[in-house]
Amino acid sequence: MILYSFFNSSTSYRVRIALALKGLAHELRTVDIRAGEQYAGPHRTLSPVGGVPVLVTDEGEVITQSLAILDYLDRIAPQVPLYPADPVQRAHVLELALLISCDIHPLNNLRALKYLADPLAVGPEARSAWYAHWIAEGLGAAEVLLQRRGSSTYCFGDSPGAADCCLVPQVANALRMGCDLTPYPRVQQIHATCLSHPAFQAAAPERQPDHRP
Known part of the structure; x- marks a missing residue:
């Protein structure tokens, strides 16, 4: 997996925590949102809204919202649950x-x-x-x-x-x-x-x- 992130982005921070809790290996790629890199052509292709985080799965699927990413991670690695079953x-x-x-x-x-x-x-x-x-x-x-x-x-x-x-x-x-x-x-x-x-x-x-x- 690839995570597009910025150190001071709270939404990226959410996903980094979830990945660490689950122990999931991933490549981290920086997008400098202070410099406007989120709006540049290559990243805007991944994120229509122009933002981080963006997760690219091992299958090449692109997921762009932090809570959607958390839900995805919970489905593929349920052994460390982020959500209760009840x-x-x-x-x-x-x-x-x-x-x-x-x-x-x-x-x-x-x-x-x-x-x-x-x-x-x-x-x-x-x-x-x-x-x-x-x-x-x-x-x-x-x-x-x-x-x-x-x-x-x-x-x-x-x-x-x-x-x-x-x-x-x-x-x-x-x-x-x-x-x-x-x-x-x-x-x-x-x-x-x-x-x-x-x-x-x-x-x-x-x-x-x-x-x-």
Whole structure:
């Protein structure tokens, strides 16, 4: 398999965690989204939206959305499950994963922030306020969902899964942007637990070959 990734892309980070959890061998190829390489001809052919991650399977199939990639990985390597078998428990995992992937990330990703800056001419202070607002909205909801589920080691149960793959990169983004996480003790607890896990450590942005300040 080939994974097209960028060290600071939270969606790529999700997939790197899942690959590490499952121990799946893959080739990593860097796409510098800060430099706009995601919009260049060769990569745009792979990703119609112009983004990362992109996974090319051993059979040459191209998958371009992080949660679709996680689902694919779970089907081909079910021995380390990212989703529970129980329908209700699986729905709860997806509930949190989709909250992060659909309600927080799209409003705060690089494309959205660049559009706020140009052409909308929103200044840095207002952009930071925008970012912090959607983090508070989203992580506030995530905290409620996690509190409802009790005090398990990870988001759902005693082993990490798809929800943790999504939560940790989103918290990393929030910390990088200086957001206050004190209102979310459960989120912080799970984040700290995940960071002690070898798979999360291997997938971390600072461990990637293209990492830079």
